[in-house]
Amino acid sequence: MQLESILNKYFGYSNFRPGQKEVIENVLQGQDVIALLPTGMGKSLCYQLPGYIFDKPVLIISPLLSLMQDQVDQMKQFKEKRVIALNSFLNPAQKRTTIHYLHNYRFIFISPEMLLQEHVQQKLNSMELSLIVVDEAHCISQWGFDFRPDYLRIGQVIGKVNRPPILALSATATTKVLRDIESYLNMDGPYKFIHSVDRPNIHLGKMLFQGREDKIDWIMDHVSKSAGPGIIYTQSRSKTESLSGRLLQAGISCAAYHGGMDPLDRQFIQQQFIDGSLEWIVATNAFGMGVHKQNVRQVIHESLPSNMANYMQEIGRAGRDGKDSLAILLYAEGDEEFAKFVGIDDYPVDAHVDSYLSYRSRNEQPSSMIQNGEISETAFRVLDYWMNQLQPAEVRQQLTSMKYEKMRAVEEVMELIDTNKCMREKLVHYFGQTLDNTPNDCCQCCGMDYGKIIHRRENDATYPHLLNWKDRIEILLLGNS
Amino acid sequence: MIFHHILLQIFHNFNQERSISAPFHLLRGKRSGQTVQDVGIYQLHQYFGILPKLTRTKYNEELSTLIENQSLIVKDDGFYELTRNADEQLKKMQKLSLDGWHYRGNEHIYFARLSLIIQTLSHQRAGQMTFVPIQKDEQVQQWAKGFLKANQYKGGQLQPRLLNEIHSSLEQTNVEESGKNILILRLSGYGSSGLTWQQIGFQENMNDIDLQVIYIATLHNWMNIILANSEYFPLLHQMADGLRIKNPLTGSAFHSAELFNNGHSIEEISKIRNLKLSTIEDHIVELAMNEPHFKLEQFVSTVDIKKVFTAVDDYNTRKLKVLHEVVPHLTYFQLRLVLARGEQDAT
């Protein structure tokens, strides 16, 4: 069958988007592939479609639990039943059964941590896979050296010989990250499809302020006058709550979103955002990859993102329908120091290395450091990984250079603030590409008028009217009558 | 405010005989001998484990407010005193009843089932059978599927029946309307999403922790109504069935209790299980606390039981040491049994 007719049969689309067909053809020929396609371009299809041609399971390694869950939900909506997410949501009994029947699924989503577990390994070794996908593959570099060292081990467990082809997907990889992906995954002369990272319909604004409070005042004013839907990114959980609280007070339909929230709240926010009853989301970077809303018109960064890749991912939530959208980066003096501090705050330090060694010498589990409140879980993961790879003195060096890396990453974002040349060009250059076309109203530096890109806010009371419980449950069950 | 009242009530029950940390462990449902026995001694069943995720920071914050508004005085040794101000508040406050000891967080299973079933029925009524399930737990999903099939959801009759049951059972549930509103706002359906805690708090003008407590209290009371009247609420009863724990004993205590119920003496159990006598006594105290049919008279005479409670009143204490001085012919074990049993046998 022609690929186009398969596309139509299973997904109902009539044409491939740029890159999809090339990637799929190579995958079908058993070739390793690295595909760099911009956010929202349709990377998932690059493994979903082959899944219907192969007769063996596709394994998808995915970094975030929530992302995995969303993807499984979406596929189930497309009536795919043979899809499973192997993650820590499952209880031990469910996990056992799932692993036992793993070969029966068409699509298997898995976290790198789970992939490394022994019984999962055994099962995977005993069955044949058609394709191994590493989604958001830039995490290998960005997070692997950072808080997800298990990403670095993926290559070790997949092995080199007798393995199915690997497909690495990302929207935001620099040339260095591309090299890291290739080497850490032991890829075999991969075919590369590198699309421009630029998203021409996202216009890049920035605003500079004296003090922190000035940013908040500006947001309050801006949001009450201009139309969403939009996302405001900020760096802490408490900030998401306080800022969204103020917006609620001002009569704007909005919600806070962060990693530590009630799972049901998370569902409600996604549902409200998609159905349009929620205009703004104030989020930490936990709200990012994999969020699907076509018509996000604005993304505002209240605080500096910790690196360019995050910035790219986060503004990439905007304008997935291809229409004009606005991303505004806010900056107040001293923000870069704050961003650096946040970046390295939860990081192992030399004292942790000493402590780790003394646990070892006393024949105790170094992981007790977590229970004893000496170190956070994420910091321990990083420490533990390196302590198993290097000599203590080298670990110290490694930690220092990683810290330095993180601070440098913030400085790179600062260049967007400092420059008076085209911001888009800076961004694209960062990813090792050149900008071919400069769109109209390109960026703050090229000159732009926000009013031409976004609309004025209409004062429609978006509030859900207050129903009492009797009426509400009746509407839920019997509908509006 | 509501949470503060609960804290005051707990402190009041503890009768200044425990440290300021005791309510924290109680609310989180710590499964240690001390906390569990205190539940019986100070009659704190309601509050056990209602906030398993309460953090120490949050708890301390709330304590600070109580200290600031002069309800509570914390002493150097970590114990406390309630002020007259607190007594006034305790008199005035309206009682919120909870049933933590028997639900142990299972109320969340009930709600998860309910919310997934409502979501499904709501979409089915709208002719929309593809949607993203609001509950991710595979077990809850399986359960809901089984329920819907068993109750022939395809016919369209389930919606009005369930609605009826919810209306009349919640109607009978003796909690504030706001509690019922909160609960129903946490449900989602076709074209109508539930609200987040933050959104509800904004709408109802309530803080986070008060919302949580009211929500839990509403669930407990509602489930109690459903379980007590299962013939009237057959659908809801299926969802709540088995979630109220009848025998909330912990692992080891459970085994001792079984042996005891099979007629073995405390000494025998100690030999059989190769555990210290005092450990088995702990288990029997736990059993006495939880088993409504436990015959206290096999260990303490009715006269002595009366004596203990008179002493409790006279000296206004539940401290074993003091009580032992007043009724010296009773052992500590006997005293603990009587206290664990609470007032229920004295009347």
Ligand SMILES: Nc1ncnc2c1ncn2[C@@H]1O[C@H](COP(=O)(O)OP(=O)(O)OP(=O)(O)O)[C@@H](O)[C@H]1O
């Ligand atoms: N060929 C196509 N024609 C029309 N729509 C498509 C096509 N391919 C993908 N889409 C749609 O595009 C949207 C985005 O797809 P997808 O989730 O794969 O993006 P992505 O590239 O993975 O983005 P991100 O980097 O944010 O993860 C989806 O709604 C998908 O159904």
Ligand SMILES: [Mg+2]
């Ligand atoms: Mg994707």
Ligand SMILES: [Zn+2]
């Ligand atoms: Zn420009």
